[in-house]
Amino acid sequence: xxxxxxxxxxxxxxxxxxxxxxxxxxxxxxxxxxxxxxxxxxxxxxxxxxxxxxxxxxxxxxxxxxxxxxxxxxxxxxxxxxxxxxxxxxxxxxxxxxxxxxxxxxxxxxxxxxxxxxxxxxxxxxxxxxxxxxxxxxxxxxxxxxxxxxxxxxxxxxxxxxxxxxxxxxxxxxxxxxxxxxxxxxxxxxxxxxxxxxxxxxxxxxxxxxxxxxxxxxxxxxxxxxxxxxxxxxxxxxxxxxxxxxxxxxxxxxxxxxxxxxxxxxxxxxxxxxxxxxxxxxxxxxxxxxxxxxxxxxxxxxxxxxxxxxxxxxxxxxxxxxxxxxxxxxxxxxxxxxxx
Amino acid sequence: xxxxxxxxxxxxxxxxxxxxxxxxxxxxxxxxxxxxxxxxxxxxxxxxxxxxxxxxxxxxxxxxxxxxxxxxxxxxxxxxxxxxxxxxxxxxxxxxxxxxxxxxxxxxxxxxxxxxxxxxxxxxxxxxxxxxxxxxxxxxxxxxxxxxxxxxxxxxxxxxxxxxxxxxxxxxxxxxxxxxxxxxxxxxxxxxxxxxxxxxxxxxxxxxxxxxxxxxxxxxxxxxxxxxxxxxxxxxxxxxxxxxxxxxxxxxxxxxxxxxxxxxxxxxxxxxxxxxxxxxxxxxxxxxxxxxxxxxxxxxxxxxxxxxxxxxxxxxxxxxxxxxxxxxxxxxxxxxxxxx
DNA sequence: ACTGGCACTCGCTACAGTCGAGTGCCAGCC
DNA sequence: GGCTGGCACTCGACTGTAGCGAGTGCCAGT
Numbered sequence: 001x002x003x004x005x006x007x008x009x010x011x012x013x014x015x016x017x018x019x020x021x022x023x024x025x026x027x028x029x030x031x032x033x034x035x036x037x038x039x040x041x042x043x044x045x046x047x048x049x050x051x052x053x054x055x056x057x058x059x060x061x062x063x064x065x066x067x068x069x070x071x072x073x074x075x076x077x078x079x080x081x082x083x084x085x086x087x088x089x090x091x092x093x094x095x096x097x098x099x100x101x102x103x104x105x106x107x108x109x110x111x112x113x114x115x116x117x118x119x120x121x122x123x124x125x126x127x128x129x130x131x132x133x134x135x136x137x138x139x140x141x142x143x144x145x146x147x148x149x150x151x152x153x154x155x156x157x158x159x160x161x162x163x164x165x166x167x168x169x170x171x172x173x174x175x176x177x178x179x180x181x182x183x184x185x186x187x188x189x190x191x192x193x194x195x196x197x198x199x200x201x202x203x204x205x206x207x208x209x210x211x212x213x214x215x216x217x218x219x220x221x222x223x224x225x226x227x228x229x230x231x232x233x234x235x236x237x238x239x240x241x242x243x244x245x246x247x248x249x250x251x252x253x254x255x256x257x258x259x260x261x262x263x264x265x266x267x268x269x270x271x272x273x274x275x276x277x278x279x280x281x282x283x284x285x286x287x288x289x290x291x292x293x294x295x296x297x298x299x300x301x302x303x304x305x306x307x308x309x310x311x312x313x314x315x316x317x318x319x320x321x322x323x324x325x326x327x328x329x330x331x332x333x334x335x336x337x338x339x340x
Numbered sequence: 341x342x343x344x345x346x347x348x349x350x351x352x353x354x355x356x357x358x359x360x361x362x363x364x365x366x367x368x369x370x371x372x373x374x375x376x377x378x379x380x381x382x383x384x385x386x387x388x389x390x391x392x393x394x395x396x397x398x399x400x401x402x403x404x405x406x407x408x409x410x411x412x413x414x415x416x417x418x419x420x421x422x423x424x425x426x427x428x429x430x431x432x433x434x435x436x437x438x439x440x441x442x443x444x445x446x447x448x449x450x451x452x453x454x455x456x457x458x459x460x461x462x463x464x465x466x467x468x469x470x471x472x473x474x475x476x477x478x479x480x481x482x483x484x485x486x487x488x489x490x491x492x493x494x495x496x497x498x499x500x501x502x503x504x505x506x507x508x509x510x511x512x513x514x515x516x517x518x519x520x521x522x523x524x525x526x527x528x529x530x531x532x533x534x535x536x537x538x539x540x541x542x543x544x545x546x547x548x549x550x551x552x553x554x555x556x557x558x559x560x561x562x563x564x565x566x567x568x569x570x571x572x573x574x575x576x577x578x579x580x581x582x583x584x585x586x587x588x589x590x591x592x593x594x595x596x597x598x599x600x601x602x603x604x605x606x607x608x609x610x611x612x613x614x615x616x617x618x619x620x621x622x623x624x625x626x627x628x629x630x631x632x633x634x635x636x637x638x639x640x641x642x643x644x645x646x647x648x649x650x651x652x653x654x655x656x657x658x659x660x661x662x663x664x665x666x667x668x669x670x671x672x673x674x675x676x677x678x679x680x
Numbered sequence: 681a682c683t684g685g686c687a688c689t690c691g692c693t694a695c696a697g698t699c700g701a702g703t704g705c706c707a708g709c710c
Numbered sequence: 711g712g713c714t715g716g717c718a719c720t721c722g723a724c725t726g727t728a729g730c731g732a733g734t735g736c737c738a739g740t
Contacts, residue, residue: 255577
């Protein structure tokens with residue numbers, strides 16, 4: 001177990017070199033490129049220990065060493081400092097995000113930006129409805145039996161849904177309905193809406209009852225239960241860098257996983273406040289992503305978290321750099337949202 | 341130039357076998373698997389002619405023949421009949437699309453369905469705003485200086501955008517604005533809105549003028565000019581079938597092209613009424629897609645076209661099958677929209 | 681106009697041999 | 711005890727050669 005400082009330095013050097021060159025790294029190359037102050041033979045002994053402990057492995061005899069998932073984990077936890085962003089990167093972030101007119105716009109720009117800066121696949125979750133408050137509910141009559149419900153959340157998110165009413169409804173009643181739902185629901189957290197919606201039905205005057213019932217069903221269905229969470233994706237072409245050496249030769253499982261919104265949400269959605277989460281290879285619960293790593297964090301105005309964002313790439317990725325970028329982007333997005 | 345019936349039959353056989361097996365097809369295999377009624381030697385002579393004319397080629401001297409883009413073109417134009425869908429497929433389509441509650445829902449289900457049936461990458465364009473009419477414009481006051489503009493199109497599409505007003509505006513004025521824009525714009529084709537919006541500003545009473553000006557800018561910007569067109573994508577994992585033999589070994593360019601919305605819109609958006617368009621390899625103007633084929637068509641309620649949909653895959657694809665599927669799906673979606 | 685036969689091409693596979701990067705181990709040194 | 715230089719060993723990558731077989735092009739014959 002005893003990993004002295006030099007062994008750790010060796011591991012760090014291996015990870016850095018391997019990430020940079022994509023090739024197994026040998027003892028000679030190591031001492032040449034890093035100031036370890038010892039000979040290759042010594043490094044070999046250290047490597048033997050590191051291998052025994054499961055931090056590195058040899059793809060085959062007579063090859064250099066490659067970090068294992070466990071090795072990356074140790075590297076991330078104890079051996080790397082978050083790389084400060086270059087001024088160029090900071091500028092890129094600002095330039096990219098300034099001028100966004102819309103939540104949609106913000107999300108799209110963000111995901112593209114992340115993909116571009118990290119050269120990985122980027123994922124951005126829209127502000128979670130569950131964590132949003134209702135700012136306004138608008139009912140727009142489309143015909144006498146059809147209503148468009150538009151919900152505007154305080155995060156800027158807008159959801160709409162068509163409602164088919166059981167019977168024609170006069171304009172005045174629509175006004176009443178609008179007033180009622182707004183009185184009750186504006187300002188409430190969406191996660192706690194269900195009982196309130198229920199109450200709305202029960203308290204409503206008889207002639208509004210049928211319409212309100214339908215309306216409440218739709219509200220519950222669409223806004224709370226169903227495709228509640230959305231996300232944006234970019235940079236899938238980045239998966240092909242590294243010439244199929246990453247991902248053990250097949251992009252298939254990765255691409256499949258990326259099409260499953262549920263999977264992605266799990267990956268980046270479970271953000272604890274102000275932590276950056278790093279999932280390395282096997283730590284990932286999704287089988288298809290066993291060859292991939294994910295760096296994610298939460299974002300939101302101020303210190304609250306309304307959604308997650310992150311990047312996905314090969315386990316052989318630049319963790320310090322990506323962590324820094326993900327954090328920085330999340331912070332900027334948060335500021336942007338706060339201005340609203 | 342003279343391609344007699346048998347030569348055409350040989351070409352058809354080559355295309356069919358190659359699509360099925362993914363391997364260059366030789367003269368012996370051909371006569372064994374098809375009732376051509378002649379010997380391999382004769383087929384060879386025919387092949388020589390077909391090669392000279394540029395319909396097939398040999399990957400290398402002692403290999404079988406493979407269709408060229410030109411060969412596929414001839415096959416699609418003259419040698420194949422559209423395959424009728426199997427009852428199972430029809431049922432799949434119906435089952436998949438029934439129960440869609442929303443335009444978003446319809447589009448998402450459609451794109452997944454297409455990807456699943458054809459086992460290719462599927463693209464569905466949202467009903468084009470340019471081809472939609474305004475059904476309703478809603479202005480929702482968010483604060484005294486902020487307005488949410490919601491536009492509902494007759495195709496079911498809903499777009500919204502936040503407007504920052506130059507000065508606070510009283511609730512009554514919002515009502516006036518709402519009335520004005522609706523009076524002028526409801527029922528008009530979006531493509532022809534700009535002059536009308538212009539007129540709105542000029543005709544409006546002085547105290548509404550500033551607000552109306554800002555509003556009109558946003559209307560023009562967002563609803564007409566900018567990200568006007570949206571689309572949905574699915575089935576990218578299907579690109580990895582055929583083990584990298586298709587696409588000459590690199591998915592890179594394809595994935596890149598798929599991230600460019602503009603490119604995709606060009607591909608599937610330029611739909612002429614009721615035609616199914618097939619673009620084969622080189623015919624494609626996008627360099628990145630020189631190794632791919634696209635089958636696309638327009639869809640819409642009744643005989644009008646409001647958007648395009650299609651699939652993208654290797655030139656070596658099942659054209660008759662995919663054409664049939666794309667058409668069928670487009671027809672079903674059209675019917676679905678017509679019910680609105 | 682079609683066919684059978686035949687020589688030829690050339691990619692694929694297997695096999696052997698060489699090279700070299702990299703290791704593990706050991707004896708010696710500080 | 712920890713570090714080092716030296717050395718034998720392993721094994722993948724690469725090269726060259728040879729045999730095979732699928733497939734072709736051509737030609738003479740029907």
